[in-house]
Amino acid sequence: MYKIAVIGDQDSVLGFKALGLEVHAAENVEQARRALHDLAHDNCAIIYLTEQLAAQMGAEIARYKDSLTPAIILIPGKEGSLGIGMANVKTAVERAVGADIL
């Protein structure tokens, strides 16, 4: 059985608790980093991470990018979307095709 977790600042992720997801509130990048590593080693299949935190965690995200679990999915935090998630889709296309063709 796998878990679904959400990492982000308190206000952005509180609501996910009601859905029954595992919520880890992280006030700074250091906490988010630790939570991410703990979850990755703890049978977690999907980790939703707010873009605000993800912006400073490029290395950690890249580390899990090519492994099957966990899937780290960026979601906009309460301040709105930074466009990192969309940019990542673009990067995947560039990586595969060699140029952005979409």
Added chain:
Amino acid sequence: MPSTTINPTRMELTRLKGRLRTAQRGHKLLKDKRDELMKQFMDVVRENREVRRRVEEGLMKAHSSFTVAAALMSPEMLEQSLLYPKQSVELDMTFQNIMSVDVPQYQFRTKSEDPGEIYPYGFAATSGELDDAVAALEQVFKDMLHLAEIEKTSQLLAEEIEKTRRRVNALEYVKIPEMQANIKYITMKLDENERANTIRLMKVKDLILKEALEDRREQDQQALENFG
């Protein structure tokens, strides 16, 4: 350009020809794999963009409801209401194989079937906006799950395509031309040796003939002198 360490022998030639055949077959197969992966990837990536846009919109809506709820309620109250969730989700993961790439597929189950179970609080002390926020989140959650599946798939496919593309290029532009050049080099060298051998034989034959002729002439001379 033949490498310097190559041995111009017949055995090496046979070995190289075998390797070239294998490389060409491998190249063709890898090219087909790359094309098919690319086809799948484009579909996945298009869907990925679509789903992501939907999720981001849905989440922004949920966040705005949530902000209003947070403004209407005290932070302690808000936290208290959501502290102990009634609902919990369980996730099952199976794998699907797309052209030898394992991609995850998620099946999720909620512990309770009752859709009302997502509200872990009594309605008396909380703001209606909170209900809206939680309902909006619940709605977007299915898309979020789909997004997780499809985004991971696109990442894994992108990695595999990159690898395959490199292999195809390495075979096409480095390995195969190198082997072809080596084969040509060996063939030329062997032909050259063959010609050198023929010439040497002809020369030797000439020498031997010349000697035999001189011998014969000497004998004839001797015979004439003896007779005369």
